Amino acid sequence: MRILALDIGGTAIKSALLDGFGHVLREMETPSEGKRGGMHLMECAKAVIDEYAGYDAIGISTTGQVDARNGRIIFANENVPGYSGMQVSRILEAHAHVPVVVENDVNAAALGEANFGAGVGERDFLCLTYGTGVGGAIVIDGRIYGGADGVAGEMGHILTHPEGLPCACGQRGCYEQYASTSALMRRAREVEPGLADGKALFAQIGERQDLQAIVAAWVLEVTYGLVSLTHTLNPGLIILGGGVMRQRVLVQAVRDQLYPRLMQSYRGVRLEGAQLGNQAGIFGAYALARRALEETK
Ligand SMILES: [Zn+2]
Known part of the structure; x- marks a missing residue:
């Protein structure tokens, strides 16, 4: 099992490909220019996804309030105009053709600490x-x-x-x-x-x-x-x-x-x-996607 984890922020998208044990196989960081809006942010995320291959699911940690049940942004502030209401999981699933789970960045960081850090x-x-x-x-x-x-x-x-x-x-x-x-x-x-x-x-x-x-x-x-x-x-x-x-x-x-x-x-x-410092979001997004895969088996 391999999972692609993205940590989407207003200034950068951190990303990593991890194996089933949580080992990072490859990682990168890309500017995101969130000020240009939610649509632009999604295009950046798609471009990041296109840099990777061979993953079974994608876990997303993102800025903004997230309804994790359906992967939708409930509210995002002026750092990413037009991001509120965006169906992040649906947009990225249509692009990547694998399951996509989405969580707010603070919650994702907590899940990262829960699985790999202080928790x-x-x-x-x-x-x-x-x-x-x-x-x-x-x-x-x-x-x-x-x-x-x-x-x-x-x-x-x-x-x-x-x-x-x-x-x-x-x-x-x-x-x-x-x-x-x-x-x-x-x-x-x-x-x-x-x-x-x-x-x-x-x-x-x-x-x-x-x-x-x-x-x-x-x-x-x-x-x-x-x-x-x-x-x-x-x-x-x-x-x-x-x-x-x-x-x-x-x-x-x-x-x-x-x-x-x-x-x-x-x-x-x-x-x-x-x-885990600023890696917590990536590891949380990974943990979320891994659990989603395990639960659908
Ligand atoms: Zn207040």
């Missing part, structure tokens, strides 16, 4: 990604929990500061306005305007007490959302992803703040950093 051996866990916003996925019994409409897991819009900062979703005080990497950098740049990114921040933090205080306050913001989620879902594991969480000292700092805030019976939850 191995855990059936029920949460995966949160800290970046421009905060993305989330709920994995129950090894599968993504989609909810009534397939869009469960928008942890970034939990209200942690009612009447606080405005959010693109229309609410005020959403978790991601305080706990995202963007929020951290916004605060850090108030005292150090020249900071390029999180890496630059953590390179300086050793001798800067003001930056240390900002990071400590941000760790608390991260923790607030996790307290609510842990008490709601009683997960066995929470995986913290996003580039900033590669600073493993942060994962430990969140642990230190989280456990004292949990009721005793919830303290069995483990907190781990994501392991």
Whole structure:
């Protein structure tokens, strides 16, 4: 069995051909220019597919909210105009003539971690990604929990500061306005305007007490959302992803703040950093397609 996995983003399409054991046989990355629209993105995906041969199914991880039951984009923002409503699986099946399964990129990353990364051996866990916003996925019994409409897991819009900062979703005080990497950098740049990114921040933090205080306050913001989620879902594991969480000292700092805030019976939850980095989507798309093939046998 061979599977072609695509991770479709607004700026690039990552792709890989994998065998039945999850070994990457070949991979590439292609610019996607999502700003040119959903149709253009699909043409790019077809061109990527044409670069490969000998696969039995295609797994897709994509930007946007996805109805995984029928492979349709429910909603995509202005980064890919006209992508909303697009029947991705139908379009690509007509082109490639093999089964195509589609999942949202945050959910796909969670499935990647579930099968090949920090979630191995855990059936029920949460995966949160800290970046421009905060993305989330709920994995129950090894599968993504989609909810009534397939869009469960928008942890970034939990209200942690009612009447606080405005959010693109229309609410005020959403978790991601305080706990995202963007929020951290916004605060850090108030005292150090020249900071390029999180890496630059953590390179300086050793001798800067003001930056240390900002990071400590941000760790608390991260923790607030996790307290609510842990008490709601009683997960066995929470995986913290996003580039900033590669600073493993942060994962430990969140642990230190989280456990004292949990009721005793919830303290069995483990907190781990994501392991697959930006490859998680590819491995999740692969896992999804492999399972779809196995279930049709
Ligand atoms: Zn919001």
